[in-house]
Structures are given as structure tokens and as C-alpha cells.
Amino acid sequence: MTQLLNSTQLKEQASIVELLSRLGYEPVKKYGKEHMYRSMLRDGDNDPSFSVDDRIGAWYDHGNGKGGNIIDFGIAYWPTLNFNEVVEKIQTACNISPIRKEYRARLPVKARNYVIEQVKALGTHPAITGYLQGRGIFDLAKSHLSEVYYHVKNEKGEKKQFFAAGWKNESGSWEVRNKYFKGCLGQKAISFIHGDPKRAAVFEGFINYLSWLKDNPKSDYSIIILNTLSLLNEGISRAKQFTFIDLYLDRDNSGFQATKQFTQSLPYAADKSSAYEKFNDYNDKLVAMLRPPPANDPFERNRRNLSV
Incomplete structure (x- = not known):
């Protein structure tokens, strides 16, 4: 059996671009270090909407709003495999050996590519406000999220400015999200909110947690937010202390x-x-509940007729 790297070693040594090439996928367009592909996670992607930035080891599929690191991609690409099987697949495809620790296909620590310039309260930037309002969670988000302003330098040393809604994980790093990007500034980790010592609820991301909280405003559950399925084992380990887990x-x-x-x-x-x-x-x-029914919806039309 192949000796497996841990998730940190794999993310440091494996390149998403190299993995995709080994799997038979090549970029349609390139913008500096950003590679654009036709999505291999969805059918019918005629325009390249799958983005990879190998400087930071991140991908994002604009068609389904999913993204993350190389392990997150493996989980999405091989959905029937468990975590260790996904790691082995990536390791084998990229021909990475545990003893080749000197190999680096990309910058090893994502945080070094970023400089966080400011952190502000929500409500400052209209684009962030609009994004969270569109998600139906802006009011709840005000007490949980912040606006994070940061830049990343390209290979020429030029700054590119970004902003996003963000929340901190247990490593003290920022999980950030906006309409076009989902990622982490620094070390990936779970987020934990203390509550009932016997009951816990588990979510993949903060957006879904806040959506649940809108339906359960009086809940005192402890909350485990994985932030990425590559931290599933850590989430399971954390959940062991609870008697009831949803x-x-x-x-x-x-x-x-x-x-x-x-x-x-x-x-x-x-x-x-x-x-x-x-x-x-x-x-x-x-979000679906917040949308108005279509004008030609016969049920909505009948409801209006009955109300006059």
C-alpha cells in the first residue's frame, strides 16, 4: 500500500495544474498564473469557467460556486472515494513520494502571497453587502462576519486588490468569500463556536451555518464548520466529545x-x-425561498385572484 502524505504535505508538494494535466485536462486560456479550463466537474461547460491559481494552490468553479485546494478538488472529482483514497489518487497521479520532501511545485504557504490591509465591519462595501443580501443572510452575518481587504502580488511584483466577506478559523486565518471566489488567507482549519456541551451541528461552510441559524435562531448548539471537506477527519475527531450530532x-x-x-x-x-x-x-x-414566484406560476396567479 502506498505510504500517504498528510494533507499539509500533499498541498505543499502537489500542483493542481499538474494533476489536471495528468488527468487529461489542459487550460483553454491563461492570464499570468491563472489557468482557465472547461469544467471537468460539470457537463456542458462550453466556456472556460473553471479557474486555477497555482501560486496559491486554489481552484474555483464559477458554474457551481465550488472551490478550494487540491484535496477539495480530488473529493469533488472522485466523489465515491473516501479521504485516504483521494489522497492516494492525487499522490499517484502526480508521482509524489513521501521521501521527496524537498520537492515544491508551488509556493508552500498560501499566506505568504497575501497581505491583509484592513478588516472592517460589515456594511462598508456595497458589493459585499449585496452578495450577503443575495444569500439572504446579511442581518445575521453582521454579528459573525467581517469585511477583509487584501492584496496579492503577481510574478512582476504588481499588486492586485481584493475584498471579501470573511470569518476566522481556529488557526487564526481568514476564510474569505465573495461572489467570485472562495478560499482561505493562511492556514486552512475548522471553525468552532462554543455552545451546548452535549449537542453539536456540523456544516461545510459558514454561509450554510448562517442559513440554518436563520431557521433556528434560539438554538444553543455547539457549531463545527469544516470550511473544507479535506478537514472531515478533524471534524469527526472534534465531534466525538458530543452526545448528539446533527x-x-x-x-x-x-x-x-x-x-x-x-x-x-x-x-x-x-x-x-x-x-x-x-x-x-x-x-x-x-435563496430559493426569497425569490418571488414566476409571473406565470398558476398557483401564484390563483392566489392573487382569490385575494381580490
Whole structure:
């Protein structure tokens, strides 16, 4: 059996661009260090909407709003495999050996590419406000999230400015998100909110947690936010201290596989994703509920006729 690297070693030594090339995918366009592909995670992507920035080891699929590091990609690309099998697949595809620790395919620490310039209260930047309002969580987000302003330098030393909604994880790094990007400034880690010492709810990301909180404003559950499925094992380890565990992971192949692994490790954990059964995640349900019904909806038309 292949000796596996840990997740930190793999992210430092493996290149997403190299992995995609080994899998038979080449970029359609390049903008400096940014590579654009037709998405291999979805059918019918005629325009390149899958972005990879190998300087920071991150990818983002603009078509489905998913993104993350190389392990997150592996989980999405091989949804039927468990975490260790995904790591082995990546390691084998990229021909990485645990003894080749000197190899570096990209800058090893993502935080070194970033300089955080300012952190402000929500409500300052209209684009961030509009993004969270569109997600239906702005009012709740004001007490949980901040506006993070940062820049990254390209290979010519030129600054590129960014801003996003952000929250801190347990490593003290910022998980950031806006309409076009989902990532981490620094070291990836879970986020934990202390509450009931016996009960915990588990989410993939903060947006879904706040969506759930909107439906459960009086809940005192402790909260575990994975921030990436590559930290699933850490989330399971943290959840062991609780007697009751509710799982609110995505209803896609990766989420179902993660839920299965969680319940196999902790059989008393309960899959609660039926709360958004017809949707991919909790926020998708919330956003759908906020949309006005279409004008030609016969049920809405009948309702209006009955009200006059």
C-alpha cells in the first residue's frame, strides 16, 4: 500500500495544474498564473469557467460556486472515494513520494502571497453587502462576519486588490468569500463556536451555518464548520466529545460521501440534510425561498385572484 502524505504535505508538494494535466485536462486560456479550463466537474461547460491559481494552490468553479485546494478538488472529482483514497489518487497521479520532501511545485504557504490591509465591519462595501443580501443572510452575518481587504502580488511584483466577506478559523486565518471566489488567507482549519456541551451541528461552510441559524435562531448548539471537506477527519475527531450530532452537509456526491464517512465513524450522528431535500445545501433552499414566484406560476396567479 502506498505510504500517504498528510494533507499539509500533499498541498505543499502537489500542483493542481499538474494533476489536471495528468488527468487529461489542459487550460483553454491563461492570464499570468491563472489557468482557465472547461469544467471537468460539470457537463456542458462550453466556456472556460473553471479557474486555477497555482501560486496559491486554489481552484474555483464559477458554474457551481465550488472551490478550494487540491484535496477539495480530488473529493469533488472522485466523489465515491473516501479521504485516504483521494489522497492516494492525487499522490499517484502526480508521482509524489513521501521521501521527496524537498520537492515544491508551488509556493508552500498560501499566506505568504497575501497581505491583509484592513478588516472592517460589515456594511462598508456595497458589493459585499449585496452578495450577503443575495444569500439572504446579511442581518445575521453582521454579528459573525467581517469585511477583509487584501492584496496579492503577481510574478512582476504588481499588486492586485481584493475584498471579501470573511470569518476566522481556529488557526487564526481568514476564510474569505465573495461572489467570485472562495478560499482561505493562511492556514486552512475548522471553525468552532462554543455552545451546548452535549449537542453539536456540523456544516461545510459558514454561509450554510448562517442559513440554518436563520431557521433556528434560539438554538444553543455547539457549531463545527469544516470550511473544507479535506478537514472531515478533524471534524469527526472534534465531534466525538458530543452526545448528539446533527449533520448538515451538501446534498451532492461529495457531501453524501462525507456524511457516510461521518456516520460510519460516529454512528449516533444524524443526517439532517432532509431539511433542504430538494436543494444542494441549506443556503440554496433559503435563496430559493426569497425569490418571488414566476409571473406565470398558476398557483401564484390563483392566489392573487382569490385575494381580490
